[in-house]
Amino acid sequence: MSITNSRLTAAEYHENFSDIHPPFENHSAALVEANRCLFCYDAPCTKSCPTGINVPKFIKQITTDNIKGSAHTIFSANIMGGGCSKVCPVEKLCEGACVFNLMEEEPIPIAKLQRYSTEKAIGNNWQYFERKPSTGRKVAVVGAGPAGLSCAHVLSREGVDVTIFEKEAKGGGLMTYGIAAYKVTPEFCEEEVNYILGIGGIEVRYGQELGKNISLEELRKNFDAVYLGFGVGVARQLDIPGEELDGVVDAISFIYDIRTKGYPAVPVGDKVAVIGMGMTAIDAATQAKRLGAKEVTLVYRRTQAEMPCTEAELNIAKLDGCEIIWLAAPKEATGENGKVNTLTCNLMQLGEPDASGRRAPVDTGQTISLNVDMVIKAAGQMPFGDLIAKNSLNNNKGKVAINEHSSTNIPGVFAGGDCVNGGKEVVDAVQAGKEGAASILEFLFYAKPQSS
């Protein structure tokens, strides 16, 4: 048993990480599905999309051979409509609400149709939005993730000069560094970022980290407003003995390596335990398996009824051959020569509902031990608590607190996306960016001058 890289051939890596939801083969195939759409009024799918894309309209536009218009409909609500079409957990969003579900029929493949139109638009670089002449107002955006990019795009359209400060070397945030490699490719992420920046008026300064190279005071001094979209950080600590052993790794870093170093470079164990049952846990487990791990076991302290990932996500893991142990909470990791070889878990049972409304797991006193050589921690992510506290930002357990106008407690400083909600979906971050931009525009152009 050991943790090694280069377990597979190039062809095997390619096969394991190819598009999990392939696009339509051709126009006729897209039309068959587009024509099924009923063109609902006040459509449940639209109401269930966090960015409120006018789904019936964009689908209808596919049927009238107006692909240009279709992509415009999508992008006017969601400038990352291309990426969202590949990564949205649609079964709990638009497609989950499609009225066909109520007839026990397959819902309209909304995301696949959305991908159809947006890929054409991005591929042909159809730019729909023209930047208004510069107003001379300047806004700093921290983080080139979905929230920051979406905010910057709306601001630039209105003639604001935007500067994005991004600590990494590429834009896209977790879209580029966190989401499973079989959902989006690095090439697509780059193309999408370039497409968004294609409007002009947005300068991205890479390798610039708030709290390190730059400070909030500087930004407030040099810009008329600041938008914080820096997301959340590494995986939550388990706070169990043995966490420091070799082979106990953080899911976010593990996935970051997959997305940045290339598959053969990423080491993985023979027997891997993944802790958690959220989207990140599923992604870590399936990708560990796809990198060549022999056995992957997901360990979750509650039951399927309480799991945060969707049924569809769980099925991906199951189909990849991952095992699941429900009602098991990690107790300690032990090992030899500093390397982990055993994960011991307390067996749990469900008790009374907790603060989240879900039944809380209660220790039964029994334990099980798993023979492992790698443990991946994916029990939620840690907000950038230090950064937030140091800058005197009001917060809620490390999540930036904002009011209904996306404003933090510091005048002129706005925030949104994962750094506020603690970690949701890309589509939520895009919506947060739009809302933040609307409030910033209000602040820059309409609000009464504030005395600071």
Added chain:
Amino acid sequence: MADISSDFLGIKSPNPFWLASAPPTDKKINVLRAFEAGWGGVVWKTLGSQVKNVSSRYSAVDFNGTRVMGFNNIELISDRPLQINLDEIKECIRLFPDRAMVVSLMADNDRDSWHELIKKVEDTGAHGLELNFGCPHGMIERGMGAAVGQDPEIAKMVVEWVMEKATIPVITKLTPNVHSPVPAGKAVVEAGTNALSLINTIQSVTGINLDTLVPNPNVGGKSVFGGYCGPAVKPIALKMLTNISQNPVTRKVPISGIGGISTWKDAVEFMLLGASNVQVCTAVMKHGFRIVEDMCEGLSNWMDEKGFRKLEDFIGRSVNNITHWEELDINYHHIAKINQDKCIHCGLCYIVCEDTSHQSINIAKGHPYNTYTVKDEECVGCNLCQLVCPVTDCITMEEHRVAPEYVNWKDYQRLGLPLNDH
């Protein structure tokens, strides 16, 4: 089991389904395949005047992803040598003696041409003749086809020539490219035709290629009006059939119904409105001859369910259910009802009623599903919501008579009852 065999002017066929005069019936190979598949009879592709065809010849109208909802052609009558056609007709009759063989004719516009053609065709042993007075393109410019069918005087004259010579039953095929088929129908019945058939194709432009800006079908950069047929024309055909079935002169002769028939249900509708049998063209041009299997089985099953033993038991049964507007019962009223258990909350009923009808549907917003209910007092019973609802039997129209007695428009005016009161 119901008997679906048909007797049209003494021309017998195992079922009432004939192929209309068109490419599916223009040579032996097709006709034999049709008979093998089970078609009851054919009307052979029109023979007569000398012609030359062009390419392309067809175009179609698609709807919401369904191909060939309407079909259009600019073909002429048979462009094969007459003698080959005659030999093949004879051969087909010999091989399938139990099927109907009617031959469509369109001679040059003089008595001798018609007489000569009739003689040659009768010599094949064909069971009947159909006069093509309907072709709307190519022939019309030469005073034939629809040019004959559109002018009752000329139509009458040609039928008189034909009846002087013909010894087998004569069916006259009417054109729909007129305000009403009745004047020409009356004229040819008075001239002695033994039966009528309708409709032929309707003049049309099916569409324009938005790249080249040339309408379809494109013949070297130009197009012409074509003849429209297929499912799209069925309602028009049914209306014209009703005109003929209700007119005291034209209803004296049997009618062969044509126009947009694709299924046994379509066929039954034509027969309920007075057609003794039906003819099909576009549906086989879209699907092939095999569709006749379900047409026979579906007809037979429906007749069994309804207790009809032979075709005559139901032919014409709906003719009198189409009346004049002023005879309709104004006290009849019905109101839409939405079955909440079946509703899928698509909102289509609401938006069509709100935008284009009587604002009679109530919306209660929900997330993500709204609830829709009918405002009974506002609903005028127009059916629009029911028509657009994608769920079968979700919206039903419930009878709520205004008053028990029958009151029509004439009574209404006589009694001075309120008008424009909604």
